[in-house]
Amino acid sequence: MDIFKIIDNFQKIDGDALGRLEYATRRHFMSKVGSKLATVAVPTVFASIVNKAFAQSAGAIDVLNYALTLEYLEDEFYKGGNAAAGLIPATDKTIFTQIGKHETQHVAFLVKALGTKAIAKPTFDFKYNGAFADVFTNYKTFVTVSSALEDTGVRAYKGQAGALIGDPQILEYALQVHSVEARHAAVVRRLAASVTGNAAMKGWITGKEGAVPAIYAGEDNLTQGGKDLKGLASKTDAAISEAFDEPLTKEAVLAIAGPFIKA
Amino acid sequence: MNKLLKPETNSGKREGETSPVNRRSFLRAAGIATSLGTIALTSACKDDETEPMPGGNGDTVDLGSGDVGVLNYAYALEQLEAAFYSQVITTPYMGMTDAEKTILTDIRDHEIIHREFFKAALGDKAIKGLTPNFASIDFTKKDAVLGAAKLFEDTGVAAYNGAGKLLKDGGNLLLAGKIVSVEARHAAVIRDMINPKSADFAGDDILDANGMDKAIAPADILNAVKGYVKETITGANVGK
Known part of the structure; x- marks a missing residue:
């Protein structure tokens, strides 16, 4: 069975770095257990641990700076949308305020974790070469772009999981952000x-259903773990495609995000 | 705890490398208990004295070790979710609207697909079909059903997030990633059904100050869901 094959070259990139990471984490938890201090202190301590781990893994730095680029993009997008008078109806304001808060938090976490290795915030243009010219004045356009950005974020993080398999703690952080992007997207x-x-657009992705076609390429995939799932449990193709979200490569994501990035 | 600290003979890890992780997982249990609505965590130290039997036997089901253990762990959770939503659709709560039924039917189908996918992928390594125990859920009441759905979905998200780093095969990790985001979509939609247009879909009650979802170790998740399954599930070697 293919999916059970253990691939040796996915072993830890640097066993020593991992050892130090586990040691530091253990010490932290041992000293804080049973105390509410733990939840307060965790972000800072984790960030410093991540920093140490990064020093050992160039691959992780690339992945996290790539994530930071997308989080910068989302953060600035929601800052613009939430600040635009008359754009978001009062009924939906709470949702976009909450999403914006998370993107700001994700940026802060990544910047702190990367330290001096963090890239600077690019200059963005959300009009996307004119395609979304009214993005901050027309709510329909704003919501459309938002859904596209969130679904792209989900696909982008998913696409990097394999690259972090040798960095377990960083992989876990990436997964913890990934599922939040999926909550936003839904x-x-x-x-x-x-x-x-x-009406065909649901919280989950049916086939390739979404606002901007290029972003949903491959979402209608029915083959998982090397098995064609068509007809599984007598369910429809629609249901099977909804049950699995698909990744995108970094190249594909940057091609999608490229027109937003001016410099 | 003895077995958790026992050095593994085949994994190439030394005792000093495996024990801190397990100890940490155990200690973390204290912090997540209330958020998952579990009753008690007293059995975190309880250990099955018999040697684990993949596939299980009688009233105890062991998930097995390594990636197979992780996939069986996912299979166990998907079995619970699929059984839960099947019951929801078979005996709809009072006043279920068409729109609500469409959403809950979609989710039921996704969970059945996840369950059947894992069953097929695991083949003869799959654990047996579990016997759910939903006696504590009043399926006639919307609040009770959506509350349980929220618990199951949030738990599923935290479980997959915590299991990712236990997987050794990149293909399996990607599969888990493809499923966890769908569980997160479910969680968000269920939470929005409970409290529409609020911040609850990704609420401060479940996310931390970094805007991150939870990632919880298998032992703690198994404790959180043990009231919903008749068999005793043991997962001490999941991912090892």
Whole structure:
């Protein structure tokens, strides 16, 4: 069975670095257990641990700076949207305020974790070469772009999981952000469905259903773990495609995000 | 705890490398207990004295070791979710709207697909079909059903997030990633059904100050869900 094959070259990149990471983490938890201090102190301590681990793994730095680029993009997008007078209806304001808060938190975490290795924030243009010219004045456009950004974020993080398999703690952080992007995506997709009158757009991705076709290429895949799941449990192709989200490569994501990035 | 600290003979890890991780997982249990609504964590130290039998036997089901253990762990959780939503659709709560039924039917189908996928992928290494125990859930009441759904989805997200680093095969890790984001979509939609247009879909009650979801170790998740399954599930060697 293919999926059970243990691939030796996915072993730890640097066993020593991992050892130090585990040691530092253990010490932290041993000293804080049973105390509410733990939850307060964790972000800072984790960031410093991540920093140490990064020193050992160039691959992780690349992945996290790539993530930071996307988080910078999302953060600035929601800052712009939330600040634009009359754009977001009062009924939906809470949702976008919450999403914006998370993107700011993700940026802060990554910047802290990367330390001096963090890239600077690029200059963005959310009009996307004119395609979304009214993104901060037309709510339909704003919600559409938001859903596209969130689904792209989910695909982008998923696409990097394998590259972090040798950095277990960093992989875990990436997964913890990945599922939050998916929570955002689900809720914004439902808003987009309602605002644009597209009943086929659900919180999950049916086939390739989404606002911007290029972003959903391959989402209709029915083959998982080397097995064609068509007809599994007598379920429809639609349901099977919804049950699995698909990754995107860094190249594909940067091609999608490229027109947003001016410098 | 003895078995948790026992050095592994085949993995190439020394005792000093494996024990801190397990100790940490154990200690973390204290912090997540209430957030998952579990009753008690007293059995975190309880250990099955008999040697684990992959596939299980009688009332005890052992998930096995290595990646197979992780996949069986996912299979066990998907079995619970699929059984839960099947019951929800078979006996709809009072006042279930068409829109709600569509969403819950979609989720049921996703969970059945996940369950059947893991069963097929695991083949003869799959654990047996589990017997759910939903006696504590009043399926006639919307609040009770959506509350349980929220618990199951949030637990599923935290479980997959915590299991990712236990996987050794990149293909399996990608599969887990493909599924966990769908569970997160479910969690968000269920939470929005409970409290529409609020911040709850990714609420401060479940995310931390870094805007991150939880990642929880198998032992703690198994404790959190043990009231919902009749068999005793042991997962001491999952990912090892």
